[in-house]
Every structure is written in structure tokens, then in C-alpha cells.
Amino acid sequence: xxxxxxxKSSGSLLLKISILCMAGFFAFLITTQQFxxxxxxxxxxxxxxxxxxxxxxxxxxxxxLDNEQDMKEYAERTARNDYNYAKxxxxxxxxxxxxx
Numbered sequence: 001x002x003x004x005x006x007x008k009s010s011g012s013l014l015l016k017i018s019i020l021c022m023a024g025f026f027a028f029l030i031t032t033q034q035f036x037x038x039x040x041x042x043x044x045x046x047x048x049x050x051x052x053x054x055x056x057x058x059x060x061x062x063x064x065l066d067n068e069q070d071m072k073e074y075a076e077r078t079a080r081n082d083y084n085y086a087k088x089x090x091x092x093x094x095x096x097x098x099x100x
Contacts, residue, residue: 064070079085086092 064074
């Protein structure tokens, strides 16, 4: 009886190429996700800074609301600066020279 020798292939070329493509694809996914994570961390840092700024403003407003006299001054200052209101019989002078 003859022995049949079977050649063992070290792997097909198509399998090697597909494994290499998959490895490249996963490397690409990982790098893009790392960039997205870095962007989101920067955005989170900006949001936290904005939140801290808003908390300080809220504390100032709460402090001014706690004191009734401060509340009256705040309302008057807001009316004058934001809405250009004036008291009755008050003369408002406007500098048309452009220099303040």
C-alpha cells in the first residue's frame, strides 16, 4: 500500500490579506475613536468652565436677592443700563462728541 502524503498549506494568500485588512481596519477605528475622545474631553472642559462662570454669576445674583436694598439697586441699575430708563423729571445728557 502506498502512503498518500498530504501537503499542509501554510495558509492561503486570501486569508492572510483578509486578516491584514481587518487589523488595519481595527487600527483605523481605534485611532479615530481616540481623536473623538480627545475632542469630547476638550468640549467637556469648556462646558465645565462655563458652568463655573455661571455658578459664580448665580451666587452673585442670589446674594443681591438676599438683601432688599441690593435688589432695589440691582433693578435700578438694570433698568438704566439695559433698558435706558430714567427717573421721572430726570435729565439725561448724551455726549454726542463720541468721547466718554
